[in-house]
Amino acid sequence: MTPFKEKVYTLTRIIPRGKVITYAQLAALAGVPRAARAVGMFMKNNPDMRSIPCYRVVASDGSIRGPNGAQKRELLLLEGVKFKKGRVDLAISQWQPDEMNSIESL
DNA sequence: AAAATGACGGTGT
DNA sequence: TACACCGCCATTT
Numbered sequence: 376m377t378p379f380k381e382k383v384y385t386l387t388r389i390i391p392r393g394k395v396i397t398y399a400q401l402a403a404l405a406g407v408p409r410a411a412r413a414v415g416m417f418m419k420n421n422p423d424m425r426s427i428p429c430y431r432v433v434a435s436d437g438s439i440r441g442p443n444g445a446q447k448r449e450l451l452l453l454e455g456v457k458f459k460k461g462r463v464d465l466a467i468s469q470w471q472p473d474e475m476n477s478i479e480s481l
Numbered sequence: 482a483a484a485a486t487g488a489c490g491g492t493g494t
Numbered sequence: 495t496a497c498a499c500c501g502c503c504a505t506t507t
Contacts, residue, residue: 379504398489402503411489413504419488420505434489441488460495 379405383417386472390431393454394470395463397435404472415440431470437462 382405390396398418399411407413418429419441430447434440437459439447448458457464 377504402489407503409490409501410503412487412502413489415488416486416503416505417488421488429488432488436490439488444488447488 379407379410379413380417382406383414384427387418387427387429387432389472390428390470393456393468395431395433395451395456395465395468396470397433397465399435400469401432411435433463433465437465439463 383401386401386404387396397411398414399408402408402410402414405414414432418432421427421429424430430450438461439451441447451463452458456468463469
């Protein structure tokens with residue numbers, strides 16, 4: 376486990392119910408603004424869906440990626456996340472971490 | 482050490 | 495909205 380990867384997972388764990396975050400946003404919060412793609416890999420190799428809610432991580436346009444996208448969508452719907460034209464309505468559901476939740480407080 | 486990978490993202494058509 | 499391109503990047507091979 377590298378520090379970067381750990382930060383990403385830690386952040387993923389604190390995403391509130393009913394909210395989502397984008398790969399790029401996650402990368403930035405973890406300290407590497409342009410590593411969205413790498414973050415995608417971390418989610419793919421997610422060791423445990425139960426402890427790390429990777430289904431709350433979506434693409435920048437609100438679309439759901441990954442082979443298990445159907446399941447992710449389902450879980451999000453259960454949490455009350457709003458969808459618009461087949462995508463997550465980021466305007467409403469995107470998580471905006473405040474200072475208390477920022478990486479600095481980890 | 483070097484090349485390949487992929488659950489990205491922005492841009493242009 | 496949908497697709498094709500192409501640059502990016504940490505991690506894996």
